[in-house]
Amino acid sequence: MTTGGQMPIALMMVLEAVGAVAAGLLGALTGLGGGIIIVPMLTLLFHVDIRYAIGASLVSVIATSSGAAAAYVREGYTNVRVGMLLEVATTLGAITGAFIAGYVSTSVIAVIFGLVLLFSAYRATRPLPEAPVVAAPDRLASWLRLHGDYPTPEGKRSYLVRRVPAGFGLMAVAGAISGLLGIGSGVVKVLAMDQAMGLPFKVSTTTSNFMIGVTAAASAGVYLHRGYLEPALALPVMLGVRAGALLGARVLTGARTATLRRIFNVVMVVIALEMLYKGLSGGI
Amino acid sequence: MSDDSAERPRMPSGDEPPPVPADDAGAASMPPRAGAGGREGSPAPSARADQKPAPHGGARLPHRASPEPPPVVGDAAPIIPSAHPARSITPAGGRWSDERVEAWIGMLLRSGVILAAIVASIGAVFFIAHYGARRADYHTFRAVPAGLDSVAGVVAGALALRSRWIIQLGLLLLIATPIARVAFSLVAFVLQRDRMYVLVTALVLGLLLFSLMGPGF
Numbered sequence: 001m002t003t004g005g006q007m008p009i010a011l012m013m014v015l016e017a018v019g020a021v022a023a024g025l026l027g028a029l030t031g032l033g034g035g036i037i038i039v040p041m042l043t044l045l046f047h048v049d050i051r052y053a054i055g056a057s058l059v060s061v062i063a064t065s066s067g068a069a070a071a072y073v074r075e076g077y078t079n080v081r082v083g084m085l086l087e088v089a090t091t092l093g094a095i096t097g098a099f100i101a102g103y104v105s106t107s108v109i110a111v112i113f114g115l116v117l118l119f120s121a122y123r124a125t126r127p128l129p130e131a132p133v134v135a136a137p138d139r140l141a142s143w144l145r146l147h148g149d150y151p152t153p154e155g156k157r158s159y160l161v162r163r164v165p166a167g168f169g170l171m172a173v174a175g176a177i178s179g180l181l182g183i184g185s186g187v188v189k190v191l192a193m194d195q196a197m198g199l200p201f202k203v204s205t206t207t208s209n210f211m212i213g214v215t216a217a218a219s220a221g222v223y224l225h226r227g228y229l230e231p232a233l234a235l236p237v238m239l240g241v242r243a244g245a246l247l248g249a250r251v252l253t254g255a256r257t258a259t260l261r262r263i264f265n266v267v268m269v270v271i272a273l274e275m276l277y278k279g280l281s282g283g284i
Numbered sequence: 285m286s287d288d289s290a291e292r293p294r295m296p297s298g299d300e301p302p303p304v305p306a307d308d309a310g311a312a313s314m315p316p317r318a319g320a321g322g323r324e325g326s327p328a329p330s331a332r333a334d335q336k337p338a339p340h341g342g343a344r345l346p347h348r349a350s351p352e353p354p355p356v357v358g359d360a361a362p363i364i365p366s367a368h369p370a371r372s373i374t375p376a377g378g379r380w381s382d383e384r385v386e387a388w389i390g391m392l393l394r395s396g397v398i399l400a401a402i403v404a405s406i407g408a409v410f411f412i413a414h415y416g417a418r419r420a421d422y423h424t425f426r427a428v429p430a431g432l433d434s435v436a437g438v439v440a441g442a443l444a445l446r447s448r449w450i451i452q453l454g455l456l457l458l459i460a461t462p463i464a465r466v467a468f469s470l471v472a473f474v475l476q477r478d479r480m481y482v483l484v485t486a487l488v489l490g491l492l493l494f495s496l497m498g499p500g501f
Contacts, residue, residue: 006419006421008416008418009416010417013412047422047423049423049424049425051425059458062458063397066393066458066461069390076383080385080386084469085481087466087488088488095491095494095495144480213462217459217460217461217463218495221459221492221496221497221498224456224459224496225498226427227426227428227432229428229432229433231404231449232408232448232451234455235405235408235454239405242401
Protein backbone atom coordinates (compact mmCIF):
# COMPACT_ATOMS: atom_id res chain seq x y z
CA MET A 1 0.00 0.00 0.00
CA THR A 2 2.87 2.36 0.55
CA THR A 3 3.33 2.48 -3.18
CA GLY A 4 -0.16 3.86 -3.63
CA GLY A 5 1.15 6.56 -5.87
CA GLN A 6 2.54 4.05 -8.34
CA MET A 7 -0.29 1.64 -9.02
CA PRO A 8 -2.38 1.78 -12.20
CA ILE A 9 -5.35 4.12 -12.04
CA ALA A 10 -7.87 1.31 -12.58
CA LEU A 11 -6.50 -0.70 -9.66
CA MET A 12 -6.41 2.32 -7.45
CA MET A 13 -10.04 3.12 -8.24
CA VAL A 14 -11.09 -0.42 -7.37
CA LEU A 15 -9.14 -0.52 -4.10
CA GLU A 16 -10.46 2.89 -3.20
CA ALA A 17 -14.04 1.76 -3.81
CA VAL A 18 -13.48 -1.27 -1.57
CA GLY A 19 -12.06 0.95 1.15
CA ALA A 20 -14.98 3.33 0.73
CA VAL A 21 -17.49 0.51 1.21
CA ALA A 22 -15.77 -0.27 4.51
CA ALA A 23 -15.83 3.42 5.43
CA GLY A 24 -19.53 3.61 4.62
CA LEU A 25 -20.21 0.54 6.76
CA LEU A 26 -18.28 1.98 9.66
CA GLY A 27 -19.99 5.31 9.19
CA ALA A 28 -23.38 3.64 9.42
CA LEU A 29 -22.23 1.62 12.41
CA THR A 30 -21.12 4.61 14.44
CA GLY A 31 -23.57 7.12 13.07
CA LEU A 32 -20.67 9.36 12.15
CA GLY A 33 -20.98 9.05 8.40
CA GLY A 34 -18.30 7.87 6.03
CA GLY A 35 -16.52 11.15 5.40
CA ILE A 36 -14.56 11.12 8.59
CA ILE A 37 -12.87 7.83 7.57
CA ILE A 38 -12.37 8.68 3.89
CA VAL A 39 -9.87 11.48 4.37
CA PRO A 40 -7.49 9.47 6.60
CA MET A 41 -7.89 6.44 4.34
CA LEU A 42 -6.94 8.36 1.20
CA THR A 43 -4.10 10.29 2.78
CA LEU A 44 -2.55 7.68 5.07
CA LEU A 45 -3.18 4.56 2.99
CA PHE A 46 -3.25 5.76 -0.60
CA HIS A 47 -0.92 8.73 -0.13
CA VAL A 48 -3.30 11.05 -1.87
CA ASP A 49 -2.82 14.75 -1.29
CA ILE A 50 -5.20 15.85 1.46
CA ARG A 51 -6.86 18.41 -0.83
CA TYR A 52 -7.98 15.73 -3.29
CA ALA A 53 -8.99 13.58 -0.32
CA ILE A 54 -11.16 16.35 1.12
CA GLY A 55 -12.80 16.91 -2.26
CA ALA A 56 -13.59 13.21 -2.70
CA SER A 57 -14.86 12.90 0.86
CA LEU A 58 -17.15 15.88 0.49
CA VAL A 59 -18.79 14.39 -2.58
CA SER A 60 -19.42 11.13 -0.71
CA VAL A 61 -20.95 13.11 2.15
CA ILE A 62 -23.52 14.56 -0.24
CA ALA A 63 -24.37 11.12 -1.61
CA THR A 64 -24.83 9.64 1.86
CA SER A 65 -26.85 12.55 3.17
CA SER A 66 -29.16 12.81 0.17
CA GLY A 67 -29.72 9.08 0.04
CA ALA A 68 -30.55 8.83 3.72
CA ALA A 69 -32.56 12.05 3.79
CA ALA A 70 -34.74 10.67 1.00
CA ALA A 71 -35.85 7.96 3.39
CA TYR A 72 -36.18 10.18 6.45
CA VAL A 73 -37.92 13.14 4.94
CA ARG A 74 -40.98 11.16 3.97
CA GLU A 75 -41.40 9.91 7.50
CA GLY A 76 -42.10 13.39 8.81
CA TYR A 77 -39.32 13.76 11.35
CA THR A 78 -37.35 16.44 9.57
CA ASN A 79 -38.14 19.98 10.70
CA VAL A 80 -37.73 21.84 7.42
CA ARG A 81 -37.98 25.32 8.96
CA VAL A 82 -35.33 24.64 11.57
CA GLY A 83 -33.16 23.06 8.89
CA MET A 84 -33.56 25.91 6.45
CA LEU A 85 -32.95 28.63 9.02
CA LEU A 86 -29.83 26.92 10.33
CA GLU A 87 -28.61 26.33 6.80
CA VAL A 88 -28.02 30.04 6.53
CA ALA A 89 -25.41 29.51 9.24
CA THR A 90 -23.97 26.27 7.88
CA THR A 91 -23.64 27.46 4.28
CA LEU A 92 -21.97 30.69 5.38
CA GLY A 93 -19.68 28.67 7.65
CA ALA A 94 -18.98 26.10 4.95
CA ILE A 95 -18.02 28.66 2.31
CA THR A 96 -15.79 30.38 4.85
CA GLY A 97 -14.22 27.07 5.89
CA ALA A 98 -13.61 25.98 2.30
CA PHE A 99 -12.13 29.40 1.61
CA ILE A 100 -9.77 29.16 4.58
CA ALA A 101 -8.75 25.63 3.53
CA GLY A 102 -7.03 27.14 0.51
CA TYR A 103 -4.85 29.38 2.61
CA VAL A 104 -3.62 27.18 5.42
CA SER A 105 -0.98 24.50 5.00
CA THR A 106 -2.04 20.89 4.56
CA SER A 107 -0.28 20.07 7.86
CA VAL A 108 -2.59 22.42 9.74
CA ILE A 109 -5.60 20.78 8.09
CA ALA A 110 -4.29 17.34 9.10
CA VAL A 111 -3.88 18.46 12.72
CA ILE A 112 -7.37 19.96 12.86
CA PHE A 113 -8.70 16.79 11.28
CA GLY A 114 -7.01 14.67 13.93
CA LEU A 115 -8.54 16.77 16.70
CA VAL A 116 -12.04 16.62 15.21
CA LEU A 117 -11.65 12.87 14.79
CA LEU A 118 -10.67 12.49 18.45
CA PHE A 119 -13.65 14.56 19.52
CA SER A 120 -15.98 12.49 17.33
CA ALA A 121 -14.61 9.23 18.73
CA TYR A 122 -15.18 10.59 22.23
CA ARG A 123 -18.72 11.68 21.42
CA ALA A 124 -19.55 8.34 19.84
CA THR A 125 -18.82 6.54 23.10
CA ARG A 126 -20.87 8.84 25.25
CA PRO A 127 -24.62 9.01 25.01
CA LEU A 128 -25.77 12.59 25.13
CA PRO A 129 -27.30 13.71 28.39
CA GLU A 130 -31.04 13.99 28.26
CA ALA A 131 -31.76 17.56 27.20
CA PRO A 132 -34.42 19.14 29.35
CA VAL A 133 -37.78 19.36 27.66
CA VAL A 134 -38.60 22.90 26.63
CA ALA A 135 -41.58 23.85 28.75
CA ALA A 136 -42.37 27.43 27.78
CA PRO A 137 -42.47 28.74 24.23
CA ASP A 138 -39.35 30.73 23.41
CA ARG A 139 -40.23 34.09 21.87
CA LEU A 140 -37.75 34.07 19.00
CA ALA A 141 -38.46 30.44 18.15
CA SER A 142 -42.19 31.17 18.15
CA TRP A 143 -41.75 34.16 15.91
CA LEU A 144 -39.72 32.03 13.53
CA ARG A 145 -42.37 29.29 13.78
CA LEU A 146 -39.78 26.64 14.53
CA HIS A 147 -41.88 24.49 16.85
CA GLY A 148 -43.04 21.29 15.25
CA ASP A 149 -44.26 17.80 15.76
CA TYR A 150 -43.20 14.33 14.79
CA PRO A 151 -44.96 11.02 14.38
CA THR A 152 -45.00 8.42 17.11
CA PRO A 153 -47.02 5.24 17.22
CA GLU A 154 -49.51 7.09 19.43
CA GLY A 155 -49.89 9.95 16.97
CA LYS A 156 -48.17 13.26 16.48
CA ARG A 157 -46.19 14.61 19.37
CA SER A 158 -45.41 18.33 19.38
CA TYR A 159 -42.27 19.94 20.72
CA LEU A 160 -40.96 23.42 21.40
CA VAL A 161 -37.67 24.90 20.30
CA ARG A 162 -35.44 27.26 22.28
CA ARG A 163 -32.08 29.07 22.19
CA VAL A 164 -32.06 29.80 18.49
CA PRO A 165 -28.98 32.07 18.54
CA ALA A 166 -26.87 29.42 20.30
CA GLY A 167 -27.94 26.80 17.78
CA PHE A 168 -27.23 29.20 14.93
CA GLY A 169 -23.72 29.90 16.23
CA LEU A 170 -22.91 26.22 16.69
CA MET A 171 -24.18 25.55 13.20
CA ALA A 172 -21.83 28.14 11.75
CA VAL A 173 -18.98 26.27 13.46
CA ALA A 174 -20.28 22.96 12.09
CA GLY A 175 -20.37 24.48 8.62
CA ALA A 176 -16.83 25.80 8.90
CA ILE A 177 -15.52 22.39 10.02
CA SER A 178 -17.36 20.76 7.15
CA GLY A 179 -15.92 23.18 4.60
CA LEU A 180 -12.42 22.97 6.01
CA LEU A 181 -12.22 19.19 6.34
CA GLY A 182 -14.68 17.83 3.77
CA ILE A 183 -16.78 16.01 6.35
CA GLY A 184 -20.46 16.27 7.22
CA SER A 185 -19.87 17.30 10.87
CA GLY A 186 -23.15 15.74 11.85
CA VAL A 187 -21.84 15.36 15.40
CA VAL A 188 -21.76 19.12 15.93
CA LYS A 189 -25.06 19.60 14.12
CA VAL A 190 -26.84 17.14 16.37
CA LEU A 191 -25.27 18.78 19.43
CA ALA A 192 -26.59 22.14 18.30
CA MET A 193 -30.15 20.98 17.71
CA ASP A 194 -30.54 18.37 20.43
CA GLN A 195 -28.59 19.93 23.28
CA ALA A 196 -28.81 23.64 22.55
CA MET A 197 -32.19 24.00 20.91
CA GLY A 198 -34.05 21.19 22.64
CA LEU A 199 -35.30 19.39 19.54
CA PRO A 200 -36.22 15.73 20.08
CA PHE A 201 -33.29 13.46 19.32
CA LYS A 202 -34.86 11.78 16.33
CA VAL A 203 -35.80 15.14 14.82
CA SER A 204 -32.25 16.41 15.42
CA THR A 205 -30.58 13.50 13.67
CA THR A 206 -32.86 13.52 10.64
CA THR A 207 -32.79 17.30 10.28
CA SER A 208 -29.01 17.17 10.62
CA ASN A 209 -28.89 14.58 7.88
CA PHE A 210 -30.91 16.82 5.60
CA MET A 211 -28.63 19.76 6.35
CA ILE A 212 -25.38 17.88 5.80
CA GLY A 213 -25.97 17.61 2.06
CA VAL A 214 -26.76 21.29 1.68
CA THR A 215 -23.77 22.30 3.77
CA ALA A 216 -21.49 20.06 1.74
CA ALA A 217 -22.90 21.42 -1.53
CA ALA A 218 -21.93 24.91 -0.34
CA SER A 219 -18.27 23.92 0.09
CA ALA A 220 -18.30 21.75 -3.01
CA GLY A 221 -18.59 24.80 -5.24
CA VAL A 222 -15.49 26.32 -3.71
CA TYR A 223 -13.64 23.01 -4.02
CA LEU A 224 -14.64 22.70 -7.67
CA HIS A 225 -13.13 26.06 -8.56
CA ARG A 226 -9.99 25.26 -6.61
CA GLY A 227 -9.46 22.03 -8.53
CA TYR A 228 -9.90 19.77 -5.48
CA LEU A 229 -12.55 17.63 -7.18
CA GLU A 230 -10.64 14.93 -9.04
CA PRO A 231 -13.28 12.76 -10.75
CA ALA A 232 -11.18 9.60 -10.82
CA LEU A 233 -10.74 9.79 -7.05
CA ALA A 234 -14.16 11.10 -6.07
CA LEU A 235 -16.29 8.64 -8.04
CA PRO A 236 -15.14 5.36 -6.44
CA VAL A 237 -15.38 7.00 -3.03
CA MET A 238 -18.89 8.24 -3.67
CA LEU A 239 -20.18 4.90 -4.95
CA GLY A 240 -18.36 2.92 -2.27
CA VAL A 241 -19.48 5.00 0.70
CA ARG A 242 -23.06 4.99 -0.51
CA ALA A 243 -23.03 1.23 -0.98
CA GLY A 244 -21.43 0.76 2.43
CA ALA A 245 -24.00 3.00 4.11
CA LEU A 246 -26.88 1.13 2.49
CA LEU A 247 -25.37 -2.19 3.45
CA GLY A 248 -24.61 -0.99 6.96
CA ALA A 249 -28.16 0.16 7.54
CA ARG A 250 -29.35 -3.30 6.58
CA VAL A 251 -26.93 -5.62 8.29
CA LEU A 252 -25.49 -3.70 11.19
CA THR A 253 -28.52 -3.43 13.42
CA GLY A 254 -29.05 -4.86 16.84
CA ALA A 255 -27.00 -5.17 19.95
CA ARG A 256 -24.37 -7.43 18.43
CA THR A 257 -22.73 -4.36 16.96
CA ALA A 258 -21.80 -2.95 20.38
CA THR A 259 -18.44 -4.72 20.41
CA LEU A 260 -17.71 -3.79 16.82
CA ARG A 261 -18.41 -0.21 17.68
CA ARG A 262 -16.04 -0.29 20.62
CA ILE A 263 -13.28 -1.75 18.46
CA PHE A 264 -13.91 0.85 15.84
CA ASN A 265 -13.66 3.62 18.39
CA VAL A 266 -10.15 2.48 19.24
CA VAL A 267 -9.32 2.41 15.53
CA MET A 268 -10.59 5.97 15.21
CA VAL A 269 -8.37 7.14 18.04
CA VAL A 270 -5.37 5.47 16.41
CA ILE A 271 -6.18 7.11 13.06
CA ALA A 272 -6.63 10.46 14.80
CA LEU A 273 -3.25 10.17 16.47
CA GLU A 274 -1.60 9.27 13.17
CA MET A 275 -3.21 12.26 11.47
CA LEU A 276 -1.97 14.45 14.32
CA TYR A 277 1.52 12.97 14.13
CA LYS A 278 1.71 13.28 10.33
CA GLY A 279 0.42 16.82 10.52
CA LEU A 280 2.79 17.91 13.26
CA SER A 281 5.83 16.22 11.70
CA GLY A 282 5.04 17.68 8.30
CA GLY A 283 4.35 14.27 6.76
CA ILE A 284 1.10 15.53 5.27
CA MET B 285 -32.08 38.20 9.98
CA SER B 286 -32.49 40.21 6.88
CA ASP B 287 -36.20 39.58 6.76
CA ASP B 288 -36.69 41.57 9.92
CA SER B 289 -38.51 44.52 8.50
CA ALA B 290 -40.73 42.56 6.19
CA GLU B 291 -42.04 40.41 8.96
CA ARG B 292 -42.11 42.78 11.87
CA PRO B 293 -45.78 43.70 11.70
CA ARG B 294 -46.75 40.13 12.36
CA MET B 295 -44.35 39.66 15.15
CA PRO B 296 -46.53 39.62 18.25
CA SER B 297 -48.16 36.34 17.53
CA GLY B 298 -47.41 33.39 15.38
CA ASP B 299 -50.85 33.49 13.88
CA GLU B 300 -50.81 33.51 10.15
CA PRO B 301 -53.50 34.38 7.68
CA PRO B 302 -55.40 31.47 6.14
CA PRO B 303 -53.05 30.52 3.29
CA VAL B 304 -50.65 28.96 5.73
CA PRO B 305 -51.65 25.41 6.53
CA ALA B 306 -53.44 25.20 9.82
CA ASP B 307 -50.74 22.91 11.05
CA ASP B 308 -48.01 25.49 11.04
CA ALA B 309 -49.99 28.40 12.31
CA GLY B 310 -51.07 26.33 15.23
CA ALA B 311 -47.63 25.13 16.10
CA ALA B 312 -46.44 28.64 16.69
CA SER B 313 -49.19 30.30 18.64
CA MET B 314 -50.77 27.50 20.51
CA PRO B 315 -48.44 25.79 22.88
CA PRO B 316 -49.00 22.11 23.35
CA ARG B 317 -51.81 20.14 21.89
CA ALA B 318 -53.74 18.54 24.62
CA GLY B 319 -54.56 15.44 22.68
CA ALA B 320 -51.14 14.87 21.25
CA GLY B 321 -49.84 13.26 24.39
CA GLY B 322 -46.89 15.61 24.14
CA ARG B 323 -44.15 15.83 26.70
CA GLU B 324 -44.87 19.50 27.03
CA GLY B 325 -48.53 18.97 27.60
CA SER B 326 -48.38 18.29 31.26
CA PRO B 327 -45.86 19.49 33.81
CA ALA B 328 -42.55 18.04 32.75
CA PRO B 329 -41.56 15.35 35.27
CA SER B 330 -44.75 13.37 35.32
CA ALA B 331 -45.24 13.65 31.59
CA ARG B 332 -41.89 12.12 31.05
CA ALA B 333 -42.31 9.40 33.58
CA ASP B 334 -45.48 8.00 32.14
CA GLN B 335 -44.18 8.32 28.66
CA LYS B 336 -41.38 5.84 29.08
CA PRO B 337 -43.11 2.59 29.87
CA ALA B 338 -45.34 2.86 26.82
CA PRO B 339 -45.30 -0.74 25.63
CA HIS B 340 -44.84 -0.30 21.93
CA GLY B 341 -44.01 3.38 21.87
CA GLY B 342 -40.52 3.26 23.25
CA ALA B 343 -39.52 0.26 21.26
CA ARG B 344 -39.07 1.93 17.93
CA LEU B 345 -37.76 5.33 18.76
CA PRO B 346 -34.12 4.99 19.72
CA HIS B 347 -33.72 5.94 23.31
CA ARG B 348 -30.96 8.30 24.12
CA ALA B 349 -29.47 6.24 26.87
CA SER B 350 -29.35 3.10 24.80
CA PRO B 351 -26.06 2.09 23.26
CA GLU B 352 -27.45 2.51 19.77
CA PRO B 353 -25.63 5.17 17.80
CA PRO B 354 -27.48 8.17 16.51
CA PRO B 355 -28.83 7.23 13.09
CA VAL B 356 -26.98 9.95 11.26
CA VAL B 357 -26.60 7.85 8.18
CA GLY B 358 -28.21 4.76 6.90
CA ASP B 359 -31.53 4.51 5.21
CA ALA B 360 -33.06 1.73 7.16
CA ALA B 361 -32.41 3.09 10.63
CA PRO B 362 -35.41 2.56 12.87
CA ILE B 363 -38.25 4.30 11.20
CA ILE B 364 -41.84 4.15 12.14
CA PRO B 365 -44.02 2.52 9.48
CA SER B 366 -45.17 5.12 7.04
CA ALA B 367 -48.87 4.76 7.74
CA HIS B 368 -49.15 7.14 10.65
CA PRO B 369 -52.75 7.21 11.72
CA ALA B 370 -52.41 10.79 12.91
CA ARG B 371 -50.96 11.84 9.62
CA SER B 372 -53.65 10.56 7.35
CA ILE B 373 -56.46 12.23 9.26
CA THR B 374 -54.70 15.57 9.54
CA PRO B 375 -56.98 18.22 8.12
CA ALA B 376 -53.96 20.27 7.09
CA GLY B 377 -53.67 18.20 3.88
CA GLY B 378 -53.82 20.57 0.95
CA ARG B 379 -51.79 20.56 -2.17
CA TRP B 380 -48.78 22.23 -0.65
CA SER B 381 -48.93 20.87 2.83
CA ASP B 382 -45.59 20.23 4.45
CA GLU B 383 -46.22 16.50 4.18
CA ARG B 384 -46.76 16.50 0.45
CA VAL B 385 -43.76 18.72 -0.12
CA GLU B 386 -41.63 16.41 1.98
CA ALA B 387 -42.74 13.40 -0.04
CA TRP B 388 -41.74 15.08 -3.27
CA ILE B 389 -38.45 16.18 -1.79
CA GLY B 390 -37.70 12.61 -0.82
CA MET B 391 -38.30 11.49 -4.37
CA LEU B 392 -36.18 14.31 -5.76
CA LEU B 393 -33.22 13.40 -3.54
CA ARG B 394 -33.38 9.75 -4.43
CA SER B 395 -33.59 10.37 -8.17
CA GLY B 396 -30.76 12.91 -8.02
CA VAL B 397 -28.39 10.48 -6.36
CA ILE B 398 -29.27 7.67 -8.75
CA LEU B 399 -28.98 9.83 -11.85
CA ALA B 400 -25.63 11.20 -10.68
CA ALA B 401 -24.30 7.70 -10.03
CA ILE B 402 -25.41 6.50 -13.47
CA VAL B 403 -23.88 9.41 -15.37
CA ALA B 404 -20.62 9.25 -13.43
CA SER B 405 -20.38 5.48 -13.83
CA ILE B 406 -20.84 5.70 -17.60
CA GLY B 407 -17.99 8.18 -17.71
CA ALA B 408 -15.89 5.92 -15.50
CA VAL B 409 -16.26 2.95 -17.87
CA PHE B 410 -14.77 4.96 -20.73
CA PHE B 411 -12.22 6.60 -18.48
CA ILE B 412 -10.89 3.28 -17.23
CA ALA B 413 -10.90 1.84 -20.76
CA HIS B 414 -8.70 4.69 -21.95
CA TYR B 415 -6.55 5.61 -18.98
CA GLY B 416 -6.93 2.72 -16.57
CA ALA B 417 -3.44 1.40 -17.13
CA ARG B 418 -1.70 4.68 -16.48
CA ARG B 419 0.11 5.19 -13.20
CA ALA B 420 -1.95 6.97 -10.62
CA ASP B 421 -0.26 9.95 -9.14
CA TYR B 422 -2.39 11.94 -6.78
CA HIS B 423 0.34 12.36 -4.22
CA THR B 424 1.21 15.80 -5.46
CA PHE B 425 -1.54 18.30 -5.72
CA ARG B 426 -1.73 20.08 -9.06
CA ALA B 427 -5.40 21.03 -9.23
CA VAL B 428 -7.49 19.43 -11.93
CA PRO B 429 -7.03 20.68 -15.51
CA ALA B 430 -8.78 23.83 -16.64
CA GLY B 431 -12.30 23.10 -17.75
CA LEU B 432 -12.75 20.45 -15.09
CA ASP B 433 -13.06 23.13 -12.45
CA SER B 434 -16.13 25.06 -13.51
CA VAL B 435 -19.72 24.18 -14.26
CA ALA B 436 -19.54 25.53 -17.82
CA GLY B 437 -16.26 23.77 -18.51
CA VAL B 438 -17.54 20.44 -17.22
CA VAL B 439 -20.74 20.63 -19.28
CA ALA B 440 -18.78 21.53 -22.41
CA GLY B 441 -16.30 18.69 -21.89
CA ALA B 442 -19.04 16.18 -21.20
CA LEU B 443 -20.86 17.22 -24.37
CA ALA B 444 -17.62 16.61 -26.22
CA LEU B 445 -17.78 13.10 -24.71
CA ARG B 446 -14.57 13.37 -22.74
CA SER B 447 -14.74 10.58 -20.17
CA ARG B 448 -13.21 12.41 -17.22
CA TRP B 449 -15.59 15.29 -17.83
CA ILE B 450 -18.57 12.95 -17.91
CA ILE B 451 -17.61 11.62 -14.47
CA GLN B 452 -17.32 15.17 -13.23
CA LEU B 453 -20.74 15.98 -14.68
CA GLY B 454 -22.14 13.12 -12.63
CA LEU B 455 -20.50 14.57 -9.51
CA LEU B 456 -21.95 17.98 -10.33
CA LEU B 457 -25.40 16.41 -10.64
CA LEU B 458 -24.89 15.00 -7.18
CA ILE B 459 -23.84 18.40 -5.84
CA ALA B 460 -26.89 19.89 -7.55
CA THR B 461 -29.26 17.51 -5.75
CA PRO B 462 -29.31 19.27 -2.36
CA ILE B 463 -29.37 22.60 -4.20
CA ALA B 464 -32.45 21.47 -6.13
CA ARG B 465 -33.94 20.44 -2.83
CA VAL B 466 -33.49 23.96 -1.48
CA ALA B 467 -34.97 25.40 -4.69
CA PHE B 468 -37.92 23.07 -4.30
CA SER B 469 -38.43 24.21 -0.71
CA LEU B 470 -38.31 27.79 -1.94
CA VAL B 471 -41.14 27.15 -4.39
CA ALA B 472 -43.12 25.41 -1.67
CA PHE B 473 -42.69 28.35 0.71
CA VAL B 474 -43.74 30.74 -2.05
CA LEU B 475 -46.89 28.72 -2.66
CA GLN B 476 -47.57 28.59 1.06
CA ARG B 477 -47.10 32.39 1.08
CA ASP B 478 -44.68 32.01 3.93
CA ARG B 479 -42.77 35.21 3.35
CA MET B 480 -40.30 34.77 6.18
CA TYR B 481 -39.12 31.39 4.94
CA VAL B 482 -39.17 32.49 1.33
CA LEU B 483 -36.51 34.99 2.34
CA VAL B 484 -34.55 32.52 4.45
CA THR B 485 -34.59 29.89 1.71
CA ALA B 486 -33.73 32.38 -1.01
CA LEU B 487 -30.71 33.42 1.03
CA VAL B 488 -29.53 29.81 1.36
CA LEU B 489 -30.10 29.18 -2.35
CA GLY B 490 -28.23 32.36 -3.23
CA LEU B 491 -25.24 31.28 -1.13
CA LEU B 492 -25.22 27.84 -2.77
CA LEU B 493 -25.42 29.23 -6.30
CA PHE B 494 -22.80 31.82 -5.51
CA SER B 495 -20.45 29.08 -4.34
CA LEU B 496 -21.08 26.84 -7.35
CA MET B 497 -21.43 29.38 -10.15
CA GLY B 498 -19.61 32.31 -8.61
CA PRO B 499 -16.30 33.74 -9.63
CA GLY B 500 -14.32 31.20 -7.64
CA PHE B 501 -12.12 31.88 -4.67
